[in-house]
Each structure stands twice: as structure tokens, then as C-alpha cells.
Amino acid sequence: MKTTIVDKDFFFSLRTQNPFLPLKDVLRGMILHAILDPSVIPEIRVNDGEIAEALGISRTPVRMAIDELTNDGYLVKKKNKGAYAANPEIKEIADSYVARAMLESTAAALAAKTITQRDLKRLQATINKCNQAYRDEDLNALISYDMQFHRIILDAAGSSYLKKGHDRIDPHYRRCTKFNLFYRGFDLQEFYDRIIGGHQCIYYALSRRDSELAQIAMEHHVAYWESF
């Protein structure tokens, strides 16, 4: 379990990617990346002084980033204690899971009509990589290949409304998933079964170009955790 917000590699890679991005936005990206990362402890303290010192920058942009994230609800300020990563509320969890089930199932239904052989091969490859990650007991890799699988389907669906909606709910969804992994008890076996079983059903439906089946399989796969 990581107990620090500062990720120098990520910070510098963001800086080199876009040298003209204001420092506060780079810091916002780094802090958000850390609090959405399932291997960083939940409710972690976000201290402006520590971050500024570790990166060798002034405290003002760090404070600005923290204020912005507090306004967006990702951080919460406690009296005389500073800022902490906030846990999502019940309503937020329900909303982002429902919205995601809607987006993903529609994407699957649209993708079934248009998906190319090349994308089907890429889907199969991510399923194989998930298997490998499970054998290595690498939770982070498992989650990142899971996201890749969904990303391919979303791109294949080719709807700008779905993509915009996805970009909007993605950080909320990841925060809620992290919360669930920690506080609801977590079983790697069950998590793996859900991912692999679901992905294989979806792959089967897509390869048969069965729009309705793909929609139902995705709905079941995404809505599995949450009873809404």
C-alpha cells in the first residue's frame, strides 16, 4: 500500500507531455491520479507543504490545485488538520454506476454492428493479459486491462456522446470502485471471475455481431456489483 501522494515520475511525464500546461493543472492531474489509484490508501492526507517540498516547487500552485479538487468534491478539508481524500457518497456511487451501465451497454450494442476484426483481436488479447495478471496476482494490471477492454468497445461504438459521457463519469466511477474494493471486502477470485466471465460473454456476443446480446451481457457485467 502506498502512503504518499507525490509521484515524481508521473509529475514529470505530465510536464514533458505538455510544457505549457499551468503548474496547478499538472498538480491537479497528479493528485487526482493518486487518489483514484487503488494501491494508494483511501482517505489519504494531501498536504501542500509536503508536496511542494518533495517536488521542489512553491506552495501556491499546490494550494490552488487542492482548492479546485475540494470544490469538485474529491478532497475534503478537516478543521485544523488539512485536506484529505474524500469518500464518495451513496448517491454518487449509485449515480455513477447507473450512468456507467447505461453508457457501456449502449456502447456494446452499437459496437456489435460496426466492430472490426482487428478490434476483436485486440479484445481477445486483453482477455489473455487479464488471465496473466491474475496468475501473477497483479491487481493493478488486472484493473488496467479491464479498462482497456472497455475502452476498445467504446472507441468501436464511435459515438461522441458516449465518449464525452464516459470521460465525465470515469474519475467518479474509479473513485467509487476504489471505495468498494476497500470497504466492502474484496476477494481477488470473485473479482477475477466477474471480469473474465463478463468479458468472454461480451466478446462472444460482439464476435457474433449480436447487438441485443452484447447489450445484455454488458449490462449484467457492469451492474453486477451494485444493486440499484
Place this chain on the structure above:
Amino acid sequence: MEEKLSQEYAVSRTPVHKAIEQLVEDGYLVRKNGRSVTVVEPNQEEFNNIMLLRQSLTKFAAIQAVQRISVEQEAQLMSLAEIADNVGLEDYYAYSDAEIKFHQYLIDCSQNTHMISISKSMEEKVRLCLSWFSSTYRGELDRVTSPPTTHVQLANALISFRKRKNLVPIICAVRMHFSMAPAIESTWNETVRGEGIL
């Protein structure tokens, strides 16, 4: 085109140019030969895709809405449904207006900010698709549009949840409400093939 618009509304060409650029970027207009712009017409495929997206939005919004809706909102939803069902297909613009208002209100009732924003972002597109639909099927709208009682039926299914606590009628009602889309596809093929265009 730009000159004509700027003369007609007595404004300079810059804002007109900017507005057109914005519409091209959003995909409502398309530039041809560098200068002239034309409206992008939706096609059957796009219409079906937008309706599919709308159907999923409505289904998931309805599932959340029934758990959060208040009695006043139920009454408001019902009155919007009655308007949509009674406006008649002769004035298709008024019909699609009432239709969109009903669906938007239903999604608002879910109180899910993500879904509300997705639905708002595609509202213009839905309007465009509906007007394309009415011009394509002019004269036979009563045959290809869903029978004009389904909005009230959908609202009734939602309201019945308070008593019955059963989601199945709601999911069925949404499916039924949108189930014209595949029928349109087949009628379209029949008409076009029948007239020997394909």
C-alpha cells in the same frame, strides 16, 4: 452565405463566421469546396443509433427516477405525457417539442447529474433526427410513429411503482415505447425497395 446572413441581421461578418465555424466543429454543418456550407442530414443508421442511446438513457433514468420521484413530480410528468400524446402528428414540430420535454423531464427526475448532462448534450441532435424523420416519412407518420398513447402508458408504469414496487412493468413500458425503431427499419426497406429505388 455569410454575407447574406450578416446583411439580414445587420451584424458584422465575424460573429457569423464564428457561429458557422462552431456548427461545423459540432458536426451540424459541413464545408464543401472550402467555401459553401450545407446542413448535415442524419440518415437511417444515425437515427437508429440516437434512438438506441435514448432508449438506454430512458430505461436507466426510469429505474432511478421511480425511487426518487416526488408526488408533485409524478403529476408534472403525467401532464407532460398527456400533452405529448394529445398534440397530434399534423404539426410535427410541436409534437417533437412536447416529446423531448417529456423525455427530458423523465431523465431530470432520476436526479442523476451524469445522465442529465448526457441527455442535454444530445438534445439538439435528437431534434434534428426527429425533423429529418418527419420530412422523410411525410404523409405516413401515423403508420411509422408509435401509437399516440405510449407516453401516458410510460408515465403510468412509472407512477405505479409507488404501489407495486415492481420494476418489470417499467422496463417493459420503455421497451414498448421505443420498439418502433426496428419496425421503421423494415418499413423503410420495404418502401424503398417497393418503389424500385434500390
